[in-house]
Amino acid sequence: MVKMIKVRPVLGFLVILSILCIGLAAAYTPVDNYLISCGSSVDTPVGRRLFVADNSGTVVLTSPETTAVKASPSAVSGLGDTDAAMYQSARVFTAPSSYSFRIRDPGRHFVRLHxxxxxxxxxxxxxxxxxxxxQDAVLIDGFSPAARANASTAPACEEFLLDVARDTLVVTFVPLAGRLAFVNAVEVVSVPDNLVGGADSSQSIGQQLNPAVMPLQTVYRVNVGGPAVGADSDTLWREWTIDQPFLIATVTTAETKMVAYNGTLNYLPGQATPDDAPAIVYATGRELIMNDSFDGMKQMAWQFDVDRSASYLIRFHFCDIVSKAPGVLRMxxxxxxxxxxxxTDLDLSAIGNGVLAFPYYRDYVLVTSSTSGKLAVYIGPSSKKITTPAAILNGLEIMRILASAGSVVVVEPAATETKKKNLAVVLGSVCGAFAFVSIAAALVILLRKKEEKEELRTPSTNQPSTAWMPLLGRISFRSATPSATGSMSPSFTVDANTPGGATPASTAASSSRSYRFPFAALQDATRNFDEALVIGEGGFGKVYAAVLQDGTKVAVKRANPESRQGAREFRTEIEMLSGLRHRHLVSLIGYCDEQEEMILLYExxxxxSLRSRLYGGGAAAQELSWAQRLEACAGAARGLLYLHTAAAKPVIHRDVKSSNILLDAGxxxxxxxxxLSKAGPDIDETHVSTAVKGSFGYVDPDYVRTRKLxxxxxxxxxxxxLLEALCARPVVDPRLPKPMVNLVEWGLHWQGRDELEKIVDRRIAGTVRSAALRKYGETAARCLxxxxxxxxxxxxxxWNLQFVARLQEVDGLDVSDVSSLNMVHQLTPPSHARQRSAGGSVTGGGDEEEGSSVLDDDYTDASMRGIFWQMVNVRGR
Structure with a gap:
């Protein structure tokens, strides 16, 4: 039974507190702050904000198939002054159309659609x-006002929290089934970088679900035990509802009361700020009542309607405004x-070092919600200590994690006629200079082509003569063209003069190999993408084992239309691998972009994967010995070293994980x-500023904090x-006891105690020598x-991994033995090891010579300068 106590005095105080909070709600100033009144020809005040007309030039709107419409006064008369102003006009789309926003502050942004x-x-x-x-995610798939309850009387606001890494955000509206699309208002507003992933963030996160880098959709935002909070009273213009509609009576008939605080909130460094929730959220709450019949099993409970089997980020807002002394409230x-x-056993005063009434939040990720479509949240006393007060909750946010991007549609806005005219004037004024530059450029191109032809006739002895190397700098990208459905179809072409490039129709029967494979050939090779041939599946799509017509066995990775990854990753993969060649990198054989398909072919x-061999289940997971794991890690490190050093700019992989390290026949x-790879900084720069990308559990925390890659x-x-290879367990495993959930924290704990042997995979524990383990653990700790x-x-x-292998192989050798350059010769592998072939690599042609690249040698990756440094500083490492 839900019980209200002292409602009238509390609500009176809340009204006063709400008014005071309005004056505090302007602390954060967003760099990007687009407030668009769609379909309006004049700017529209909404509360304390001003929404500008969508034809004012603030944003770019695709205009051929759009219409501005306006509601009659009677249609909006029941909405109130604020809502009536926002919803009195709309923009109607009868064909795919978009708004384009220039982003000056890459990072997290609220996108609100009204x-x-x-x-x-x-x-x-x-x-x-x-x-x-x-461009990166489907926000709404199949919005229909007719299907919503009270569609004719209640407006809807769909709010999303997106990590925008581009300099332009394009929001595209696509009518379905011959119907129309519309929107009344659009907000695109930047938010503080630590709004998600800051403060005391989630400790129970499902594997591979990282809310800090994934699109989120707000489903519920509740001021528990307090009044509704309007956008004008929130620094980030959010709206908070009351919690009474969601309260449920539990089987133990718990009683609750609304509470309020009239003192000053104690904001602590590193904890919640006024940007995380308004002060009124933390100054009000709902408390679990203790009475004579209280047996410690009663709980406050709320229930929400959600999508079945979806993933959710749940944020609990706490502020101990009921305790008289620290150490009493535990929940x-x-x-x-x-x-x-x-x-479990949350003690707010311990987190605040004895301070009470400080705002605090805790995140929790629900990997899969119930198939019933109901999500319940319970708050109760700790089973370890049941006292008065028993429990409190101040606020609750539930955000759906958009784990799948769906079929993304992007309509790039065309320039307006005015801009075209202005551009023509500018071009006309510089026509003479342009003509001069064009002639000069043509001469340079002719000379360059002549030099390139000479280079092709006489290959350099300093560069590897591989089939893919001539594609470097010659792969070009045609503009994406909208299909009949409005989706964009990225296309790629290869210079016809490039060996293996696409050939003209007249020479289609030529024996010249083509790296642009026809879709029909891949259908044949995969038996029309037979599910029985699937050997893996990732964020991009499924991977099939296939055999080409010439008998070459390949891996075919086909993009899934519902995937969060798409044309950008497809292009990046081709650009990167077409210019890289190393025995420790998977070789790209070709691609296909016909019929809106995005398909990549690899050896x-x-x-x-290394992951599947370590702990993928079955007998295969038992086959890797300690020596084989060491060699696999060392090989992957050599491949990454090649990426970091082979070109003028380092190539940063950004998604290094055990499932992206594959093992061939040898x-x-x-x-x-x-x-997700990205070109690194120039030689005179220290980093690249970019939005955070990667897989949860593997992402660099310094990169997350600073966005400096x-x-x-x-x-x-x-x-x-390295820790995965040693322990043979997932990076994050919520099924384990709390201290063991996070592999990095667990591994560093035992490494710090110099007892790493206690967590070594039991299948190899007896074969790992202590000296090798010490150096291995030290290397992993320094990487982390x-x-x-x-x-x-x-x-x-x-170098360190080669040294670990040496410590493992040589009986009695220890770190302390390496004290002079006399060890260099002993640590250098024999020549036959340096010259061995790739072993089991299938590239589709079999005609390249492994080892032809200077950096293809396993053991020339580490320079002598680096080795010398290691020798003389080995004790300090």
Whole structure:
């Protein structure tokens, strides 16, 4: 039974507090702050904000198939002054159209879409059906006002929190099934970088679900025990509802009361800020009542309607405004069932070092919600200590994690006629200069082509003569063209003069090999993409084992239309691998972009991923010995070293993990999946500023904090792989006891105690020599340093792993033995090891010579300068 106590005095105080909070709600000033009144010809005040007309030039709108419509006064009369102003006009789309926003502050942004259907002449907005997407994610798939309850009387606001890494955000509206699309208002507003992933963030996160880098959709935002909070009273213009509609009576008939605080909140460094939730959220709450019959099993409970089997980020807002002394209030929180613990034995005063009334939040990720479509949240006392007060909750946010991007549609806006005219004037004024530059450029191109032809006739003895190397700099990208459905079809072409390039139709029968494979050939090779041939599946799509017509066995990776990855990763993969060649990198054989398909062909790697061999289940997971694991890690490190050093700019992989390290027939490690790779900084720069990308558990924390990407980010991820290889367990495993959930924290704990042997995979524990383990653990710990500057380079990592292998092989050798350059010769592998072939690599032609590249040699990756440094500083490492 839910019981309200002292409601009137509390609500009176809340009204006063709410008014005071309005004056505090302007602390954060967003760099990007687009407030668009769609379909309006004049700017529209909404509360304390001003929404500008969408034809004012603030944003770019695709205009051929759009119409501005306006509601009659009677249609919006029941909405109130604020809502009536926002929803009195709309923009209607009868074909795929978009708004384009210039992004000056890359990072997290709120995108809010406002909808209110009304009838305007021949347009009935209630019959609309459409989808909305950005370049990277589908925000709404199949929005239909007619399917919503109270569609004709209640406006809808769909809010998303996106990590925008581009300089332009395109929001595209696509009508479905011959119907129309519409929108009344659009907000694109930047938010503080630590809004997600900051403060005391999640401790129970499902594997591979990282809310800090994934699109989120707000489903519920509740001020528990307090009044509704409007956008004007929130620094980030969010709206908070009351919690009464969601309260449920539990089987123990718990009683609750609303509480309020009239003192000053104690904001602590590193904890919640006024940007995380308004002060009124933390100054109000709902408390679990203690009475004579209280047996410690009662809990407060709320229930919400959600999508079945979806993933959710749940944020609990706490502020101890009821305790008289520290150390009394201790709570548990449960999600989905009263036995599924999300937070255990929470003692707020211990977190605040004895301080009370300080704002605090805790995140929890629900990997899969109930198939019933109901999500319940419970708050109760800790089973360890039941006292008064028993439990409190101040606020609750539930955000759906958009783990799958769906079929993204992007309509790039065309320039307006005015801009075209202005451009013509500018071009006319510089016509003479342009003509001069064009002639000069033509001469340079002719000379360059002549030089390139000479180079092709006489290959350099200093460069590897591989089939893919001539593609470097010659792969070109045609503009994406919209299909009949409005989707964009990226196309790629290769210079016809390039060996293996696409050939003209007249020479289609030529024997010249083509790296652009026809879709029909791949259908034949995969038996029309038979599910029985699937050998793996990732964020991009499924991977099939296939055999080409010439008998070559290949791996075919086909993009899934529902995937979060798409044309950008497809292009990146081709660009990166077409210019890179190393025995420890997976070789790209070709691609296909016909019929809106995005397909990549790689050499077939027989033994799958390192992850599957370590703990993928079955007998295969038992086959890797300690020596084989060491060799696999060292090989992957050499591949990464090649990426970091082979070109003028380092190539940063950004997604180093055990599932992206493959093992061929000879168990040679090969780094794969370059869809997230990025060119590193120039020689005179220290980093590249970019949005955070990667896989949860492997992402460099320094990169997450600063958004500064360097090669040291790969080093951190590789350090995680080193612990995986040693312990043979997932990076994050919520099924384990709390201290063991996070492999990095667990491994560094035992490494710090010099007892790493206690967590070694029992299948190899008896074969690992103590000296090798000490050096291995030290190497992993240095890779996992919190600050990028404290980590070794990949060159040092390669050397260390070679040294670990030597310590493992030579009986009695210890770190202390390496005290002079006399060891250099002993540590250098024999020549036959340096010259061995790739072993089991299938490239489709079999005609390239492994080892032809200077950097293809396993043991020339580490320079003598690096080795010398290691020798004289080995004790300090």
């Amino acid at each position: 909808f209110f259907p009304f009838v305007y002449r021949g347009y009935d907005l209630a019959t609309a059906s459409f989808k909305v997407s950005t 548990n929180a449960y999600v989905d069932s009263s036995s599924s613990s999300a937070i 077939y790697v027989e033994h799958g 168990l040679t490690a090969k780094v794969a999946d370059f869809g 360097t090669a040291k980010s790969d080093v951190y991820s590789f350090g995680v792989v 340093a919190d600050r990028a500057a404290d980590r070794p380079s990949m060159e040092d990592v390669v």
